[in-house]
Amino acid sequence: MATDRAAGRPRDRRTHEAIVSATEEMIMLHGYAGTSINAIASRAGVGKDAIYRRWPGKPELVYEALFARVDTGPVPDTGTLAGDVAQLTQALVDEFATPAATAALPGLLADFAADPALRTRLRSAFLAPARARMVEIFDRAGARGEIAGTAQVDLILDTLAGAVFFHVGLMGEPRTAELAAQLADIVTTGIGTR
Amino acid sequence: MATDRAAGRPRDRRTHEAIVSATEEMIMLHGYAGTSINAIASRAGVGKDAIYRRWPGKPELVYEALFARVDTGPVPDTGTLAGDVAQLTQALVDEFATPAATAALPGLLADFAADPALRTRLRSAFLAPARARMVEIFDRAGARGEIAGTAQVDLILDTLAGAVFFHVGLMGEPRTAELAAQLADIVTTGIGTR
Amino acid sequence: MATDRAAGRPRDRRTHEAIVSATEEMIMLHGYAGTSINAIASRAGVGKDAIYRRWPGKPELVYEALFARVDTGPVPDTGTLAGDVAQLTQALVDEFATPAATAALPGLLADFAADPALRTRLRSAFLAPARARMVEIFDRAGARGEIAGTAQVDLILDTLAGAVFFHVGLMGEPRTAELAAQLADIVTTGIGTR
Amino acid sequence: MATDRAAGRPRDRRTHEAIVSATEEMIMLHGYAGTSINAIASRAGVGKDAIYRRWPGKPELVYEALFARVDTGPVPDTGTLAGDVAQLTQALVDEFATPAATAALPGLLADFAADPALRTRLRSAFLAPARARMVEIFDRAGARGEIAGTAQVDLILDTLAGAVFFHVGLMGEPRTAELAAQLADIVTTGIGTR
DNA sequence: GCTTAATCGAGACGGTACGTCGCGTCTTGCA
DNA sequence: TGCAAGACGCGACGTACCGTCTCGATTAAGC
Numbered sequence: 001m002a003t004d005r006a007a008g009r010p011r012d013r014r015t016h017e018a019i020v021s022a023t024e025e026m027i028m029l030h031g032y033a034g035t036s037i038n039a040i041a042s043r044a045g046v047g048k049d050a051i052y053r054r055w056p057g058k059p060e061l062v063y064e065a066l067f068a069r070v071d072t073g074p075v076p077d078t079g080t081l082a083g084d085v086a087q088l089t090q091a092l093v094d095e096f097a098t099p100a101a102t103a104a105l106p107g108l109l110a111d112f113a114a115d116p117a118l119r120t121r122l123r124s125a126f127l128a129p130a131r132a133r134m135v136e137i138f139d140r141a142g143a144r145g146e147i148a149g150t151a152q153v154d155l156i157l158d159t160l161a162g163a164v165f166f167h168v169g170l171m172g173e174p175r176t177a178e179l180a181a182q183l184a185d186i187v188t189t190g191i192g193t194r
Numbered sequence: 195m196a197t198d199r200a201a202g203r204p205r206d207r208r209t210h211e212a213i214v215s216a217t218e219e220m221i222m223l224h225g226y227a228g229t230s231i232n233a234i235a236s237r238a239g240v241g242k243d244a245i246y247r248r249w250p251g252k253p254e255l256v257y258e259a260l261f262a263r264v265d266t267g268p269v270p271d272t273g274t275l276a277g278d279v280a281q282l283t284q285a286l287v288d289e290f291a292t293p294a295a296t297a298a299l300p301g302l303l304a305d306f307a308a309d310p311a312l313r314t315r316l317r318s319a320f321l322a323p324a325r326a327r328m329v330e331i332f333d334r335a336g337a338r339g340e341i342a343g344t345a346q347v348d349l350i351l352d353t354l355a356g357a358v359f360f361h362v363g364l365m366g367e368p369r370t371a372e373l374a375a376q377l378a379d380i381v382t383t384g385i386g387t388r
Numbered sequence: 389m390a391t392d393r394a395a396g397r398p399r400d401r402r403t404h405e406a407i408v409s410a411t412e413e414m415i416m417l418h419g420y421a422g423t424s425i426n427a428i429a430s431r432a433g434v435g436k437d438a439i440y441r442r443w444p445g446k447p448e449l450v451y452e453a454l455f456a457r458v459d460t461g462p463v464p465d466t467g468t469l470a471g472d473v474a475q476l477t478q479a480l481v482d483e484f485a486t487p488a489a490t491a492a493l494p495g496l497l498a499d500f501a502a503d504p505a506l507r508t509r510l511r512s513a514f515l516a517p518a519r520a521r522m523v524e525i526f527d528r529a530g531a532r533g534e535i536a537g538t539a540q541v542d543l544i545l546d547t548l549a550g551a552v553f554f555h556v557g558l559m560g561e562p563r564t565a566e567l568a569a570q571l572a573d574i575v576t577t578g579i580g581t582r
Numbered sequence: 583m584a585t586d587r588a589a590g591r592p593r594d595r596r597t598h599e600a601i602v603s604a605t606e607e608m609i610m611l612h613g614y615a616g617t618s619i620n621a622i623a624s625r626a627g628v629g630k631d632a633i634y635r636r637w638p639g640k641p642e643l644v645y646e647a648l649f650a651r652v653d654t655g656p657v658p659d660t661g662t663l664a665g666d667v668a669q670l671t672q673a674l675v676d677e678f679a680t681p682a683a684t685a686a687l688p689g690l691l692a693d694f695a696a697d698p699a700l701r702t703r704l705r706s707a708f709l710a711p712a713r714a715r716m717v718e719i720f721d722r723a724g725a726r727g728e729i730a731g732t733a734q735v736d737l738i739l740d741t742l743a744g745a746v747f748f749h750v751g752l753m754g755e756p757r758t759a760e761l762a763a764q765l766a767d768i769v770t771t772g773i774g775t776r
Numbered sequence: 777g778c779t780t781a782a783t784c785g786a787g788a789c790g791g792t793a794c795g796t797c798g799c800g801t802c803t804t805g806c807a
Numbered sequence: 808t809g810c811a812a813g814a815c816g817c818g819a820c821g822t823a824c825c826g827t828c829t830c831g832a833t834t835a836a837g838c
Contacts, residue, residue, distance in 0.1 A: 005241075005804090005805075006804095006813085007804085007805085007811070007812045007813070008803085008805095008811075008812030008813030008814070009803045009804050009812070009813050009814045010803080010813090010814080011813095011814060011815095012803090012814070012815075015814085015815075027815085031308055032304070032308065033304075034308075036792080036793055036794085037793080037794075038792085038793060038794080039793095041340055041816090045816085046785070046820090047797080047814095047815065047816045048209070048796090048816095048818095049796085049797090049814085049815075049816085049817095050814075050816080052795070053314075053806060053814075053815095054797085057795090057832090073328030084253040095330070099782070106300075106303055106304035106307040106308065107304040107307075107308065109300055109302040110226070110227070110300035110304040111227075111304070112285065112364075113300040113301075113363070113364050113366075114225050114226065114227050114228075114300065116299060119366065121297050122364055122365055122366075132223065148784095150301050150803085151813070152376070154361075154365075154366075154367065155357075155361060155373075155376065155377075156380075156829065157361075157381065158357055158360040158361040158365060158367070158827090159353065159357035159361070159377065161356075161360055162353070162355075162357040162358070162359055162360030162361065163349075163352060163353035163357060164354075164356070165355065165356055166355055166356030166359065166360075167349060167352040167353070168304075168353040169307070170303055170316060170318055171317055171348075171352060172307075172313060172316075173348070173349075173352070177831060179349075182247055182346070182349065183349075185384065186350075186353065186380070186381060186384030186385055186808080187380060187384060188384075189383055189384040190379065190380030190381060190382075190383040190384030191380055191383075201780070201781050201782065201835090201836070201837085202780075202781035202782025202783070202806075202834085202835075202836085203782050203783045203784080203833070203834045203835055203836095204782080204783080204834080204836095205782085205783065205784095206783075206784075206834095206836065209783085209784075226783095230824060230825085231822065231825075231826085232821080232823085232825085233824095235785090235786095239785080240784085241783095241784065241785045241786060241787085242786090242787090242826080242827090243783085243784080243828090244783075244784070244785080245804095246827080247783080251825095251826085259810080277806085326797095329812085340778070341826065393833065396808020396809065397807075397808045397809045397810080398808080398809080399808090399809065399810095400607060400809075400810080403809085403810075404721030415721030419696050420692070420696065421692070421693075421696050422662075422696075424725075424797085424798055424799085425798080425799075425800085426797085426799085427798095429811090433811080434810085434811070435809095435810060435811040435812060435813085436640055436801090436811090436812090436813090437801090437802090437809085437811085437812095438810065438811080439808080440800065440801080441809080441810095445799090445800085446799095455683070455765075455768070473715065476598065483784080486781065494688075494691055494692035494695040494696065495692040495696065497692070498614070498687055498688035498692040498753055499615075499689070500691040500752075500753075501688040501689075501752050502613055502614065502615050502616075502688065502689065507754065509751060510753055510754075511753055514652075536725035540764070542753075542755065543745075543749060543761075543764065543765075544756070544768075546748040546749040546753060547741065547744070547747055547748075547765065547768065548745055548750065549741075549744075550741070550745040550746070550748030551737075551744040551745060552744070553735075553738060553739035553744055553748065554740040554743055554744030554747065554748075555737060555740040555741070556693050557695070558694075558704055559704055559705055559736075559740060560693055560695075560701060560704075561736065561737075561740070567737075570734070571737075571739065573666075573772065573808075574738075574741065574768070574769060574772030574773060575768060575771045576772075577771055578767065578769060578770075578771045578772035579768060587788090587830090587831075588787090588790070588830095589785070589787070589830085589831085590785080590787030590829085590830070590831095591786075591787050591788045591789080591790080591828070591830050592787090592829080592830060593787095593788060593789095593828045594788070594789075594829090597779045597788085597789075618818085618819055618820085619819080619820075619821085620818085620819060620820085621819095623790090627790080628789085628790070628791035629789065629790040629791060629792095629820090630790095630791090630820095630821080630822090631788085631789080631790085631791090631823095632788075632789065632790080635788075635819070635823085636787095639821090682792095
């Protein structure tokens with residue numbers, strides 16, 4: 001009979017939360033590059049070790065603080081591929097175009113891309129929920145006969161995410177209300193006829 | 195009347211070239227984050243001042259070393275919007291998906307996005323040539339009656355660039371030969387029916 | 389009336405011994421500065437608290453592990469002052485010039501000297517047995533008429549101990565067999581004629 | 583023809599002096615263990631690199647700041663061995679029993695003894711001037727016929743230095759005015775009759 | 777030919793952040 | 808209460824870059 005109970009003093013949940021909150025605040029206030037582990041620890045009232053004990057470095061910490069939300073919402077099901085993709089694209093906009101995400105994403109994606117160990121997790125870290133939904137959406141659309149054959153889920157998802165990131169996150173274009181609808185329209189139409 | 199000729203010893207053209215070459219090599223060898231001004235100067239056999247005299251910092255230097263190529267090629271003119279967009283997309287792939295660009299772009303875009311002074315130059319720095327071409331392509335397509343009204347050049351360009359950057363630059367998907375064609379197809383079809 | 393017996397679980401004698409042994413080994417292997425409480429606890433298979441429950445810190449622990457031997461041997465009594473001092477000096481060499489003492493003493497004395505609470509115990513901690521013997525030796529020598537008046541025990545003891553510590557412990561001079569005899573000779577002669 | 587001129591910006595003499603002064607002050611105020619490189623740099627208004635560029639670590643820095651005085655005084659020559667040794671011993675007291683030396687020496691000697699690279703320099707670092715003088719003093723005494731044969735300079739010097747260090751530096755005995763005379767007397771008499 | 781002034785390589789400078797280590801205290805569950 | 812384990816806040820460590828500065832030497836243009 002195995003005991004899963006870890007030996008020693010258990011990690012304090014409040015320490016964890018203080019770090020995550022301080023990270024969020026620092027990112028919003030000073031951006032990704034302007035956020036140092038030292039400053040996070042100081043603002044959280046925590047030793048640096050408490051951070052390094054939990055995360056290997058800044059990228060992993062910031063990712064968890066800002067993007068590791070469990071996606072619990074229902075999969076879009078509007079009855080049409082266009083409607084479903086529009087809803088999913090809106091979710092991407094909600095994830096990538098918030099002030100916090102805009103402040104963090106460029107630097108964060110750069111750090112993930114630069115580190116071989118993190119690089120392999122890029123897709124699963126940032127696009128996993130959207131991808132699962134997209135697979136289901138496309139399956140239903142195939143069952144309805146809206147599309148034929150195998151859709152290239154990854155390419156389409158990268159296109160949507162890349163468009164949102166580039167347009168709003170990097171170029172700083174105002175996040176117009178219709179952005180998701182426009183992108184979804186382009187992509188849905190674009191793949192529909194193939 | 196005085197000449198514009200600056201007094202004192204003129205800058206050595208070879209110094210400039212040595213810096214640019216060393217920058218390229220360092221980026222290829224150690225990536226953007228692993229490339230320091232110190233190391234560039236040392237590899238170029240040059241003092242740090244010689245770099246800071248010419249560029250304000252690493253982002254501007256790397257940008258000029260890798261992306262400031264003058265785009266002298268002719269604007270695509272295949273007779274159809276789809277063909278023109280495909281050629282233009284291929285040019286984007288050629289620019290964004292080379293080994294050097296893959297090594298430099300994530301960190302470089304992050305630095306541009308983080309600095310207010312650089313942020314305003316993002317579009318003009320990385321997409322200016324493509325944008326000029328795209329305007330011309332769309333004008334011709336409009337004249338031919340292929341599309342109606344004003345196309346959203348920036349959104350479409352950001353979508354194409356974002357897709358290429360995300361798919362190949364970040365996610366590291368193998369740069370298949372058909373990538374440009376597939377993207378161009380999706381986007382052309384997608385905007386054609388509106 | 390209550391007993392002095394402490395409540396709760398009594399301390400484990402083997403824990404004590406394991407700590408002392410681990411301390412000795414660590415000092416021999418890595419020196420005083422290279423010996424951390426963490427490492428001692430780990431090597432002893434013991435929690436850090438078990439150490440801090442018994443000793444206030446590293447200096448006290450190392451002192452007890454290496455120098456708190458109860459000196460049970462008989463007081464030298466060779467019949468002459470010179471002979472007695474020679475034996476006593478040899479005991480000092482035996483205490484200060486062993487490999488373990490050489491490894492521990494410089495750092496240990498520094499820590500004692502730096503801490504006001506420990507500073508007052510320096511003489512009693514390291515020289516108490518020798519001092520008691522020296523007082524007795526000098527008393528007998530006085531009774532025999534070898535010396536007159538009050539000898540400055542502390543100064544002479546510090547001279548002998550300082551000479552041994554400096555010569556062998558710090559300077560690392562080979563511990564020649566005649567060292568104790570030479571020192572005892574110098575000092576005995578030096579004080580004998582006053 | 584060789585140029586000894588070092589390339590690059592020369593080191594600033596005032597930086598050097600500010601570091602040395604700050605080190606002295608810190609040692610006096612907080613002792614050896616309580617003096618950190620960080621604090622020295624901060625007090626001197628200097629970057630840490632400026633310190634590590636000049637000294638490998640705290641021991642070397644403190645040594646130079648407090649003990650590397652050039653000894654320019656004349657060699658004692660009173661006409662008798664006893665008088666010369668008394669003067670030399672007084673110089674040792676002056677060096678080892680000042681407030682600054684008392685604050686620094688125990689920790690400093692411990693660090694020197696613990697590091698193999700520094701260990702070899704112990705004698706030359708702390709006793710070189712005194713040793714040169716002692717050799718000369720003994721030569722003269724030999725010429726005068728006061729002593730015969732080869733005196734063990736190192737052992738005698740270590741005895742004197744060890745006595746001073748132990749008695750005043752470690753045990754904190756008040757530095758009585760007669761200390762040097764007493765020690766010199768003991769040692770001179772002690773070696774004279776052999 | 778001389779003066780003037782900017783440029784050159786080199787490297788020192790004050791800072792800031794890094795990731796690690798040791799300190800002495802504390803909080804678990806078990807004995 | 809003791810015990811092993813290990814989390815905790817703290818602060819020093821030595822390193823690496825940053826962007827600026829100070830050296831002596833070099834290199835043209837204008838007098």
